[in-house]
Amino acid sequence: MMSANTGATILENKDESPKMPDKKKTKFDIVIIGAGPSGYTAGIYSSRAGYDTLILSGILPGGQLVNTTEVENYPGFEKGIMGPDLMIEMRKQTQRMGTTIIDDEVVDVDFRHKPFKVLTASEEYEGRAVIIATGANPRKLGLAGEQTFAGKGVSYCATCDGPFFRNQELIVVGGGDSAIEEATFLTKFATTVHLVHRRESLRASKIMQDRAEKNNKIKFHWNSAVIDIKGDQKMQQAVLKNIKTGEEKTLNVGGLFVAIGHEPNTKLFKNQIDLDNEGYIILKNKTHTNIEGVFAAGDVHDRNYRQAITAAGFGCMAAIDVDKYLTDSSEK
Numbered sequence: 001m002m003s004a005n006t007g008a009t010i011l012e013n014k015d016e017s018p019k020m021p022d023k024k025k026t027k028f029d030i031v032i033i034g035a036g037p038s039g040y041t042a043g044i045y046s047s048r049a050g051y052d053t054l055i056l057s058g059i060l061p062g063g064q065l066v067n068t069t070e071v072e073n074y075p076g077f078e079k080g081i082m083g084p085d086l087m088i089e090m091r092k093q094t095q096r097m098g099t100t101i102i103d104d105e106v107v108d109v110d111f112r113h114k115p116f117k118v119l120t121a122s123e124e125y126e127g128r129a130v131i132i133a134t135g136a137n138p139r140k141l142g143l144a145g146e147q148t149f150a151g152k153g154v155s156y157c158a159t160c161d162g163p164f165f166r167n168q169e170l171i172v173v174g175g176g177d178s179a180i181e182e183a184t185f186l187t188k189f190a191t192t193v194h195l196v197h198r199r200e201s202l203r204a205s206k207i208m209q210d211r212a213e214k215n216n217k218i219k220f221h222w223n224s225a226v227i228d229i230k231g232d233q234k235m236q237q238a239v240l241k242n243i244k245t246g247e248e249k250t251l252n253v254g255g256l257f258v259a260i261g262h263e264p265n266t267k268l269f270k271n272q273i274d275l276d277n278e279g280y281i282i283l284k285n286k287t288h289t290n291i292e293g294v295f296a297a298g299d300v301h302d303r304n305y306r307q308a309i310t311a312a313g314f315g316c317m318a319a320i321d322v323d324k325y326l327t328d329s330s331e332k
């Protein structure tokens with residue numbers, strides 16, 4: 001799936017909703033926060049199981065796939081599908097199952113008492129259970145060219161986009177496990193992978209470093225930063241600067257993979273849900289958070305897989321766990 005700024009598509013298609021939400025209704029069995037693959041899948045399973053379910057989607061529904069072009073690795077689409085189109089299909093399927101979807105941003109939550117409260121700027125919603133599916137966003141380098149060439153060479157996911165870059169020279173930026181894993185994966189397709197890291201040693205685990213160092217397709221550029229991305233219709237060059245010496249050089253490359261970490265969208269939950277030191281939700285058991293009745297699904301807790309299909313799988317798991325929780329709890 002190629003990253004691109006195609007978010008408008010999903011908003012343009014919102015009017016196709018088969019069911020308009022009842023604006024006065026604020027009490028639900030299950031409130032799902034977030035409308036990426038995990039949120040929609042949780043909605044499908046929850047509504048199908050007979051629960052009155054609300055998804056609060058945020059202002060730009062669809063999650064990270066709204067910023068992609070072609071998705072080749074989501075099963076069920078022989079010829080692939082555009083990311084925004086996949087998310088429109090998921091949304092329509094979720095609505096057909098009976099889930100209410102409101103495109104509003106959650107500004108606060110109160111998980112201290114049951115029923116749980118989920119607040120937008122204008123409304124207070126209640127849920128007997130909550131599924132947090134707010135996802136994560138890849139960190140950006142902050143270069144102008146990053147936006148210009150998003151989906152035209154610049155990517156944030158090697159697993160998704162690597163096969164589009166056969167027989168090309170590529171850059172991976174970063175020095176952690178993700179960068180090394182992505183660089184190693186990309187050597188399946190690329191002629192050379194330039195690993196650009198801002199320091200002279202890697203943060204990645206020793207075993208992954210050793211593997212990368214032995215791979216003669218990976219070339220290391222230490223103490224270096226990408227300072228410019230150039231091209232015409234697609235990116236063609238990246239300008240590197242040695243941070244210590246100030247020396248600049250230009251590499252002719254077809255793609256640039258940014259692998260400098262992700263930021264889970266968990267600010268809202270900071271003082272109520274247990275988070276690890278990078279802000280990811282800590283799961284106590286399967287999809288359960290530290291608060292009984294509050295569950296989490298997808299990239300908001302998963303730093304390892306980060307795929308649409310795994311996020312959807314976690315959404316399914318959370319909905320099944322919620323069903324068990326509501327069935328077992330005396331409230332039902």
Ligand code: NAP
Nearest residue numbers: 141174175176177178179181198199203259260261262303
């Ligand atoms: P990470 O460990 O936080 O590493 C991020 C890397 O990007 C660091 O090398 C950092 O440089 C660099 N960086 C950060 N901001 C930058 C910027 N603005 N410009 C240039 N470089 C920048 O993130 P990650 O690699 O995504 O890994 C996240 C977590 O997932 C880690 O705990 C990792 O172990 C785990 N993970 C595990 C596996 C695996 O076991 N197979 C695979 C992937 C990820 P500095 O080193 O200078 O800080």
